[in-house]
Each structure stands twice: as C-alpha cells, then as structure tokens.
Amino acid sequence: MSSNSIAKPFDNREQFNLVIVGHVDHGKSTVIGRLLSDTNSLPDGKLEAVRERCRRNSKPFEYAFLLDALKDEQEQGITIDSARCFFKSGNRDYIITDAPGHVEFLRNMITGASRADAALLVIDAAEGVMENSRRHGFILSLLGIRQVSVLVNKMDLVKYDLKVLEKIKEEFGAFLEKIGVKPASFIPICAREGENIVRRAEWHDGKTVLEQINDFSAHEELDNKPFRLPIQGVYKFTEEDDQRRIFAGNVETGTASIGDDVIFYPSKKKTKIASIEVFSAKEKKTISAGEAVGVTLADELYVRPGEIMTKSSDISPRVGTRLRVQLFWMGRSPMIKGKRYKLKIASSRTSTFLSSIEKVLDASDFSMSFAKSQIDRHDVATCVIESIRPISFDLPTEIAGTGRLVIVDRYEIAGAGIVLGGAMDSKSIFDEHVEKREERWETSELTSEQRALRFGHKPKFILITGRNEERSKRIGMMLEARLFDEDYHVYYLGIANLDFGMDQDVEEKEEERAERIRRLGELSRIMTDSGQIFITAIGELDPHEIRIIRKLNAPGEILVVSLSQDSDTVSEADINLNENDDEVNSIRKICERLSIEKVIEDYVI
Amino acid sequence: MVVGTSREPRMRFAYWKEKMIQNHLDRLEARSVHILREAYREFKQLCMLWSIGKDSTVLLWLTRKAFFGHVPFPLVHIDTAFKIPEMIEYRDRLAREWKLNMIFGTNKTALDEKQTFPDGNVNRIMCCKFLKTEALKRTLSGEGERYRMNHSTGKYEIDMNKEPYTGVIVGARADEEGSRSKERYFSPRDRESEWDIAEQPPELWNQYKTDFAPGTHLRIHPLLDWTELNIWEYIERESIPIVSLYFDRGDGKRYRSLGCAPCTQPVESTAKNVHEIVEELRSGKFSRIAERSGRAQDKEDSGGLETLRREGYM
Ligand SMILES: Nc1nc2c(ncn2[C@@H]2O[C@H](COP(=O)(O)OP(=O)(O)O)[C@@H](O)[C@H]2O)c(=O)[nH]1
Ligand SMILES: [Mg+2]
Numbered sequence: 001m002s003s004n005s006i007a008k009p010f011d012n013r014e015q016f017n018l019v020i021v022g023h024v025d026h027g028k029s030t031v032i033g034r035l036l037s038d039t040n041s042l043p044d045g046k047l048e049a050v051r052e053r054c055r056r057n058s059k060p061f062e063y064a065f066l067l068d069a070l071k072d073e074q075e076q077g078i079t080i081d082s083a084r085c086f087f088k089s090g091n092r093d094y095i096i097t098d099a100p101g102h103v104e105f106l107r108n109m110i111t112g113a114s115r116a117d118a119a120l121l122v123i124d125a126a127e128g129v130m131e132n133s134r135r136h137g138f139i140l141s142l143l144g145i146r147q148v149s150v151l152v153n154k155m156d157l158v159k160y161d162l163k164v165l166e167k168i169k170e171e172f173g174a175f176l177e178k179i180g181v182k183p184a185s186f187i188p189i190c191a192r193e194g195e196n197i198v199r200r201a202e203w204h205d206g207k208t209v210l211e212q213i214n215d216f217s218a219h220e221e222l223d224n225k226p227f228r229l230p231i232q233g234v235y236k237f238t239e240e241d242d243q244r245r246i247f248a249g250n251v252e253t254g255t256a257s258i259g260d261d262v263i264f265y266p267s268k269k270k271t272k273i274a275s276i277e278v279f280s281a282k283e284k285k286t287i288s289a290g291e292a293v294g295v296t297l298a299d300e301l302y303v304r305p306g307e308i309m310t311k312s313s314d315i316s317p318r319v320g321t322r323l324r325v326q327l328f329w330m331g332r333s334p335m336i337k338g339k340r341y342k343l344k345i346a347s348s349r350t351s352t353f354l355s356s357i358e359k360v361l362d363a364s365d366f367s368m369s370f371a372k373s374q375i376d377r378h379d380v381a382t383c384v385i386e387s388i389r390p391i392s393f394d395l396p397t398e399i400a401g402t403g404r405l406v407i408v409d410r411y412e413i414a415g416a417g418i419v420l421g422g423a424m425d426s427k428s429i430f431d432e433h434v435e436k437r438e439e440r441w442e443t444s445e446l447t448s449e450q451r452a453l454r455f456g457h458k459p460k461f462i463l464i465t466g467r468n469e470e471r472s473k474r475i476g477m478m479l480e481a482r483l484f485d486e487d488y489h490v491y492y493l494g495i496a497n498l499d500f501g502m503d504q505d506v507e508e509k510e511e512e513r514a515e516r517i518r519r520l521g522e523l524s525r526i527m528t529d530s531g532q533i534f535i536t537a538i539g540e541l542d543p544h545e546i547r548i549i550r551k552l553n554a555p556g557e558i559l560v561v562s563l564s565q566d567s568d569t570v571s572e573a574d575i576n577l578n579e580n581d582d583e584v585n586s587i588r589k590i591c592e593r594l595s596i597e598k599v600i601e602d603y604v605i
Numbered sequence: 606m607v608v609g610t611s612r613e614p615r616m617r618f619a620y621w622k623e624k625m626i627q628n629h630l631d632r633l634e635a636r637s638v639h640i641l642r643e644a645y646r647e648f649k650q651l652c653m654l655w656s657i658g659k660d661s662t663v664l665l666w667l668t669r670k671a672f673f674g675h676v677p678f679p680l681v682h683i684d685t686a687f688k689i690p691e692m693i694e695y696r697d698r699l700a701r702e703w704k705l706n707m708i709f710g711t712n713k714t715a716l717d718e719k720q721t722f723p724d725g726n727v728n729r730i731m732c733c734k735f736l737k738t739e740a741l742k743r744t745l746s747g748e749g750e751r752y753r754m755n756h757s758t759g760k761y762e763i764d765m766n767k768e769p770y771t772g773v774i775v776g777a778r779a780d781e782e783g784s785r786s787k788e789r790y791f792s793p794r795d796r797e798s799e800w801d802i803a804e805q806p807p808e809l810w811n812q813y814k815t816d817f818a819p820g821t822h823l824r825i826h827p828l829l830d831w832t833e834l835n836i837w838e839y840i841e842r843e844s845i846p847i848v849s850l851y852f853d854r855g856d857g858k859r860y861r862s863l864g865c866a867p868c869t870q871p872v873e874s875t876a877k878n879v880h881e882i883v884e885e886l887r888s889g890k891f892s893r894i895a896e897r898s899g900r901a902q903d904k905e906d907s908g909g910l911e912t913l914r915r916e917g918y919m
Contacts, residue, residue: 250635408816413814
C-alpha cells in the first residue's frame with residue numbers, strides 16, 4: 001500500500017460537466033464523437049471497431065455510433081438517452097452529456113442538462129432554428145445554465161456561407177436574449193469533417209469548440225454567499241457506543257465554523273455548531289460550499305431532515321406556504337387543481353397543491369396563454385403553488401440550490417422549476433377548505449345543546465403532545481378512566497389505531513406527516529360534533545401542526561396539552577405540564593382547566 | 606454579512622488556493638456521499654453489493670465517510686464459487702475489521718447441476734446469467750439462502766432474515782461500457798429486475814427519483830461519474846486497502862478488473878502499488894485501453910453486456 005503521495009500540479013484538476021443539446025439530427029452526437037476522437041480520448045481500437053461493425057452491417061460510419069451504444073439507438077440512428085462521456089483537456093476532467101433531441105425524450109435531455117456547468121447548443125445551418133432549438137434553449141435558462149455556446153453545424157451544406165451564420169446569430173441571439181441567456185459565442189463548424197472542433201479550418205478565425213469549452217469559467221463562487229446547509233439526515237448510530245448526534249447534508253453555499261450561531265428554517269430553532277465530524281480525514285474547523293458534511297450541535301434540538309441550517313449573521317432564507325414559481329411540466333397527466341402533489345426543494349419534501357395559473361408558455365413557439373386551467377406536458381407555466389406546511393427557500397438568482405424545485409406526481413418527477421418569489425394575499429386553500437366544509441356541514445335534528453344537557457358536559461378535543469410519547473399516552477388513558485368514572489362520555493383514541501386503519505394508505509415517510517395530521521384534524525371535528533370528550537396522545541407536534549389541527553377541529557373546541565420542552569410548541573399550547581408533574585398531578589391540572597372552561601362540572605379532588 | 610468585494614488581492618489569492626483543494630475528487634466524493642445519504646433516507650430495505658473489486662470497495666469507503674465510520678446497511682456478495690480465493694480472504698478480513706453486516710449468496714442449484722463455463726455445459730453468457738444474475742436475484746429476494754457473518758464466531762451462518770432487499774447500491778461506472786453510460790443515479794427496475802432504458806425517470810440537479818410504486822426494485826449508482834483513473838486516484842489519496850490481485854507480484858502480470866477466474870485474464874503490467882497504477886492510467890500504457898478489455902463476456906456479441914444488463918446483470 002502506498003500512502004500519501006506528493007501533491008502534483010495535476011492532482012488538483014477540476015471536474016467540469018458539459019451538456020450538448022439541440023434539435024434532432026443537427027449533429028450533437030457527431031460533435032462529441034469528433035471531440036473525443038480528435039483529442040485522442042477514445043480507447044485504442046474503439047474507432048476501428050465501430051468502423052468495422054459498420055462495414056460488416058453495410059451501414060455508413062457515423063461518429064454518433066461511438067456514443068449511441070444501445071442496440072435500438074444504432075438501429076434507428078437516434079440518441080434515446082443521455083450518455084456520459086469522459087475526456088481530459090488542460091486542467092480539467094470533463095464529463096460530457098450527449099442529450100437526445102427528440103421531443104419524446106425531453107426528460108432525458110433535462111436529466112443530462114441539469115447537472116451541467118455549461119452547454120453547447122447545436123443548430124443545423126441548412127435547417128436553421130427549429131422547435132427544439134428554442135425549447136432546449138429555454139430549458140437551459142430554466143435550469144440556470146448561464147454559459148452557453150451556439151454551434152452552427154453542417155456549414156458544408158450551405159457552402160460555408162457565413163451569411164447563414166450571421167442570420168442564425170441574429171435570429172437565435174434575439175431569442176436567447178429574451179429568455180435571459182447570453183451566449184458566449186456562435187461557432188460555425190462542420191462536425192462530420194471535424195472543422196473547428198479541435199482543428200481550426202482556414203475559413204475561420206474565431207474560437208474552436210475545444211478552445212471555447214476550455215474558456216468556460218469554473219463553477220460559480222459559492223463560498224461568499226449566505227450559508228445554507230439543507231439537512232438530509234440526523235444520525236445517531238449507537239454501535240460501539242457512539243454517542244454523537246450528527247446533522248448531515250451537503251453545503252449549498254457559504255461557510256460556517258465551530259462555535260457559529262446557527263438557525264434552522266422554517267422552524268427558526270437556534271443553537272451553535274459544537275463540532276464538525278469527519279471520517280478518516282483531517283480535522284476540520286470550517287465547512288464550505290460543495291462539501292458533504294456533518295456537524296453536532298450545542299443544544300439538543302429536535303430538527304427534522306428537510307430543514308435548512310443557516311448562520312445567524314447571514315441573510316435568512318424566506319419562509320412561506322405560498323410560492324410563485326415557473327414550472328416546466330413533463331408529466332404524462334397534466335397538473336390540475338385540487339390534486340395533492342409532492343414538492344421537493346433542497347432536502348425538504350412537502351405536500352403541495354396548484355393554487356392558480358398566471359400564464360402558460362409554449363416553449364417551442366413562444367406563444368402565451370392566460371386562460372389555461374391546467375398545465376399540460378411540455379408547458380412552461382407561471383403559477384402559484386401552496387403547501388400546508390411553511391417551506392423555506394431562496395431566490396435562485398441568489399442561491400440556486402435552495403431556489404429550485406421539483407414536483408412529484410404520485411411516483412414520478414413530473415415538474416421542474418424555479419421559485420420566482422413568495423405569493424401572499426390570498427386566502428389559503430386550507431381556510432377555503434374549512435369554510436366550504438362548514439357551509440356544507442350536515443346537521444341532524446339534535447342540537448349540541450341537547451347533547452350537552454343529556455351527557456352532562458360539553459364536547460372537547462383534548463390533544464396531548466410531547467416528545468415522550470409513552471408518558472403522553474399514559475396521561476391520556478388515565479384521564480379517560482378518570483372522566484369515565486365521573487360518568488362523562490369520553491373516548492381515548494390510540495394513534496396506532498389510525499396508522500393501521502384510516503391512515504393505512506399513507507406512506508410512512510416524513511413528508512406524509514402533514515396528511516396524517518390533516519386526517520386527525522378532520523376526525524376530531526366529527527368526534528367533538530358527536531358531543532364527546534375526545535382524547536388522543538401524539539408525539540411532538542410543532543406549532544404549525546397544532547394550528548392546523550385547531551383550524552380543522554373548529555368550530556369544535558380543543559384543549560392542547562403540551563409536555564414539550566420546545567419553547568415554540570409551549571407557546572402554542574393551552575396547558576403546559578411540567579416535566580416533574582406526576583401523572584395524577586397532570587390529570588388534576590387538565591381537569592381543573594376543563595372545569596374553569598365549564599366543559600365539566602366543578603372539579604373537586 | 607461580509608460581502609466579497611472588499612477583500613484584498615492577497616487574501617483573495619490565499620482563498621483561491623484554499624478553494625482549489627476542492628478538486629475533482631472532492632467534487633465526486635461529495636456527490637456520491639449525497640446519493641448514499643439520500644438512499645439511506647428513503648429506503649428501508651437497503652443493501653450494498655460488494656464485489657470485492659476496487660469500485661465497490663471505494664463505494665464501501667464512501668459509505669463510511671457518509672455515515673461517519675458506520676455502515677448502516679448490509680453488504681451483499683455474490684459468490685460464484687469461481688472467484689479467486691484471495692478475494693474471499695480479503696472480504697472476510699475487512700468484514701471483521703470494519704464490523705460489516707456481511708452477507709453472501711450463491712446459486713447452489715446451477716453449481717450442483719454444472720450449469721457453468723467452461724467446466725460445465727453452458728456458454729459464458731449463460732454461466733454469467735446463472736451464477737451472477739440469477740444468484741443475485743434470489744439472494745436479494747430472499748428466496749435463495751443468505752449466509753451472514755456472525756461476528757462473535759467469525760463464521761457464516763444461514764441468515765434467518767428472508768425479507769427482500771428492494772434498494773440495492775451498486776458500484777457501476779458510466780465509463781465502463783456503453784449501456785452503463787446511460788444509467789441514472791436512482792434507477793428503477795421492475796419485479797423481474799428488467800431495465801427499461803428509454804423510459805428512465807428524470808433526475809434533476811440533486812433531486813432523484815425516490816418515490817416508487819410498491820414492488821418496484823431500485824438500483825442506486827453513486828459512482829456513475831467516476832472514471833477508472835478517478836477510482837485509483839481516490840484509493841491512493843485515502844489509502845484504502847485493496848486486494849493485492851490488482852498489483853504485479855513479481856510475474857509482470859496483474860488484474861485490472863476482477864471477476865471469475867475462468868473469464869478474467871490478468872494484463873501485462875509491472876505496476877506494484879497504487880501509485881504506479883495511477884501513473885499507468887494517467888499517462889502510461891493503459892491510458893488509452895479500455896478497462897474491460899480483459900473480460901470475455903463483453904465480446905460475445907455487439908450488445909452482450911447490454912442484454913445481460915437489461916436482464917439484471919450488474
Ligand atoms: N453534411 C453534414 N452532415 C453532418 C455534419 N455533422 C453531422 N452530420 C450528419 O447529421 C446526421 C445527424 O447527426 P447526429 O450527430 O446523429 O445528430 P444528433 O441527433 O443531433 O445527435 C448524421 O447523419 C451525421 O452524419 C456536418 O457537419 N455536415
Ligand atoms: Mg444524437
């Protein structure tokens with residue numbers, strides 16, 4: 001085993017991702033094939049083997065066959081899926097992604113393009129600007145790819161007439177400007193003959209393609225932006241007595257050091273970084289953009305994956321439940337109102353709904369529609385989406401990683417887009433829902449007063465929450481027994497009965513919590529309407545979740561009992577029980593409160 | 606907040622130099638770790654395939670990086686019974702040292718019935734299909750016997766857990782051959798492990814497909830962006846222990862890719878340690894020769910490996 005080697009200049013190479021896009025048959029695969037072969041980057045014998053195979057099958061040789069490796073691709077002469085190829089030039093390791101140009105493989109193109117640092121967009125000189133030239137250009141801008149060079153290919157077909165180049169430059173340049181892309185260059189090429197790819201043709205005095213890609217600048221400087229660490233996981237591995245509780249994720253932007261004050265969003269919980277954890281690496285005092293990291297905290301906070309860790313001294317991210325977004329839709333079924341989708345921004349996942357559509361753009365011809373009520377496949381929509389829980393985000397122009405999003409429709413990533421900003425001033429879909437529900441609420445002949453008179457008490461939903469779920473449960477059950485003894489109509493619901501019953505169709509994932517909470521709220525509305533005292537005990541709820549349950553239970557009455565240490569939850573609860581209260585004492589406190597509120601008669605011990 | 610513009614030029618230079626430390630390997634590492642953590646976050650029935658080769662060993666190392674020294678899922682090895690003995694020795698040594706949850710599976714029926722190559726009665730491709738693809742399918746599904754290392758005795762015992770693994774982390778690299786260059790980081794397979802290449806789900810930025818209909822199986826590929834050279838550079842930088850078959854031990858030959866003894870030939874090379882391998886790949890005799898050129902099953906027909914992979918070969 002050799003140990004640490006001496007650092008050499010070329011050890012510090014840079015990894016650079018490049019994508020090549022454009023309309024079908026305009027020559028994308030040929031450009032890459034030429035680039036690989038003219039820089040001597042192909043494995044020995046590869047070119048000969050492909051030529052030989054073509055000869056055997058009596059097919060003309062194509063450089064594209066170097067990449068279109070799938071049988072179907074070679075038979076049909078098209079690129080079906082993005083292929084990665086690797087080559088080195090200067091100080092860089094390039095990964096080039098060959099994106100397919102067919103519209104039905106658009107999602108493959110997007111996959112390839114989304115990870116690119118720069119893009120080459122190929123246009124056939126003879127055919128000119130086509131539907132997918134524009135669509136791909138637009139997608140590049142939506143994906144946030146700022147460095148683009150346009151390659152005008154097949155100059156041989158227009159007899160190397162540079163007027164053709166100028167015409168395309170004018171037309172396509174104007175289009176790119178409209179969508180906020182400033183092309184680095186327009187390079188006339190003849191890919192098949194390798195002109196201006198690596199070797200400059202005598203009729204050209206500008207950059208070659210190779211020169212252009214080496215000129216693209218390195219990744220954006222992210223270290224001096226505000227610190228953002230989306231939390232991917234909170235780990236506590238207990239093997240071999242490991243006591244660390246590690247908050248892990250990849251730093252999107254900025255830097256942070258041991259001892260820095262940090263705030264999590266959207267919960268706004270505050271603490272300090274206690275340590276930076278590494279495995280088999282030098283000790284670290286600072287973490288910075290691009291790194292996969294882990295930290296421990298000074299306080300024992302309850303923070304869920306999906307929150308964003310930020311530095312108190314930095315500008316904070318925005319928080320809201322309504323977002324104005326620009327969305328590209330790839331789903332087979334359209335995006336519609338009233339359907340639940342999953343929203344993913346950075347490491348967060350939340351349920352979301354389409355609230356309103358402002359306008360829809362057809363990215364191929366740039367026509368605009370203001371009257372659509374749904375978002376169809378390949379539409380680019382400016383719309384408002386709304387989620388039940390608050391989400392934290394940034395503007396992608398400031399911080400890309402926390403400003404872009406995908407929408408999942410059932411199991412598929414169906415939409416991708418960027419945040420344009422928060423959207424305020426509208427009734428939330430939530431309030432609207434409760435309003436509508438109450439309008440349509442069917443009541444029977446019996447009034448709640450009649451029920452209260454018969455039962456000898458008023459209805460109430462008693463929700464007990466705290467991190468110590470066992471303790472909450474015990475209190476819930478003892479309270480039920482106690483009230484039952486006094487002849488009240490009371491029912492304790494074990495949350496597990498929902499998990500394996502009513503909520504059986506809800507996946508056991510963090511992002512599905514909101515749905516479970518919603519269902520509990522709806523159920524409590526029914527139970528309190530029946531006149532009962534309805535008790536349940538649940539693990540730690542955050543203040544937002546408590547507010548949701550309150551809203552859904554209304555006009556039913558609720559008493560939130562908290563056993564939490566968390567100051568925000570405490571301030572949202574109606575009664576806070578002390579850690580030291582024993583169970584009898586806890587029940588006494590709850591009953592006293594019930595009697596003050598005249599839910600039950602005077603309570604005497 | 607400090608804004609970057611007022612920084613002095615000297616400071617900026619020092620800063621830039623420091624930044625260069627995030628080189629190509631750091632970037633690759635950060636992305637792979639992110640993928641591993643994402644897999645761990647989203648899938649309960651998760652395992653990692655460990656072929657004992659350099660790629661999956663790097664993957665194992667990255668896992669320890671991602672989870673701060675722990676490996677929070679089982680490692681599965683498919684033993685074809687044709688593996689070179691040193692590989693098994695090395696596997697068990699690391700499994701013990703690193704306290705791995707180590708499992709292996711094998712296709713006993715095919716071995717008993719001699720559905721093997723070249724000593725049995727099938728060709729190369731079929732042999733691969735039985736001893737690797739089939740064995741893997743049955744081990745993952747729990748239909749086939751799983752043997753699990755008992756760390757108190759150091760011996761393998763039949764594993765009582767027969768629950769299927771639905772998420773499998775694999776060390777495939779895009780530069781290995783054509784069809785792998787089109788893989789996704791998170792790649793769904795149907796129940797039969799078949800791969801529908803044209804219908805792959807989109808992956809954007811660092812958002813992967815992590816929602817699946819019940820019954821879907823998933824391959825996770827954290828190493829797609831790594832080249833063979835990157836793998837060795839990283840092994841060198843991190844001092845990762847590697848099975849000695851990769852090195853020339855005096856006869857001027859070494860293995861560049863490890864597989865079953867009958868179908869994997871050593872290459873002519875005098876590289877005796879990791880550093881010499883890095884040099885050989887960077888500028889030496891292998892800088893332009895494909896890695897899998899020593900693997901016979903790739904050559905059977907033009908799409909031999911693609912066909913195998915569509916059916917579930919790793
Ligand atoms: N005349 C001419 N044909 C070219 C040139 N570059 C590519 N082609 C041809 O255009 C066709 C489509 O090329 P391909 O690279 O597969 O296009 P893609 O669909 O954009 O990947 C192939 O038949 C190529 O041989 C060129 O510079 N001149
Ligand atoms: Mg193509």
